[in-house]
Amino acid sequence: MARKTPSRLEMRKIVEAADAQDAADESTGKKKKKKKKVTKRKTRRVKAKVAPKKRLIWVVFNGSMKEESRFPYAERAAAEEKLEQLRAKSTKRLYYLQAVKEEITDAPPAEESAEG
Numbered sequence: 001m002a003r004k005t006p007s008r009l010e011m012r013k014i015v016e017a018a019d020a021q022d023a024a025d026e027s028t029g030k031k032k033k034k035k036k037k038v039t040k041r042k043t044r045r046v047k048a049k050v051a052p053k054k055r056l057i058w059v060v061f062n063g064s065m066k067e068e069s070r071f072p073y074a075e076r077a078a079a080e081e082k083l084e085q086l087r088a089k090s091t092k093r094l095y096y097l098q099a100v101k102e103e104i105t106d107a108p109p110a111e112e113s114a115e116g
Contacts, residue, residue, distance in 0.1 A: 054101045060086065063094035073099070 006014075058079035060068040068086060071079040079097055086095045 053104045055104050056099055056101055058097060059100045060095060060097055062086075068095065 056073045058071040058073060058076055060071075060079060060083050062068055069079075069082050071082070083095055083097050086093075
């Protein structure tokens with residue numbers, strides 16, 4: 001069976017009666033028990049995770065997805081030149097150039113483009 005919600009008028013009468021009781025207690029000198037204040041539980045803020053910074057580089061791969069060399073994004077011409085050298089060296093193998101995003105770390109990565 002559903003509960004009947006008290007009307008505002010009934011609730012107000014209850015509050016006024018309680019206030020009148022408190023006033024009567026104060027005038028007679030009775031001490032009333034103090035209720036403990038209920039505090040809301042504080043919610044903790046969760047910091048949003050910051051996405052790591054990335055940079056774009058050119059990578060020359062062979063047909064089996066093995067990395068042959070890496071180049072900074074600004075040096076695409078050098079990457080295409082390396083690709084043509086590898087294709088001229090072996091006509092049967094497949095080589096291709098692809099842009100890859102990598103995370104930026106504190107230490108700079110070893111540049112393989114200078115070696116090969």
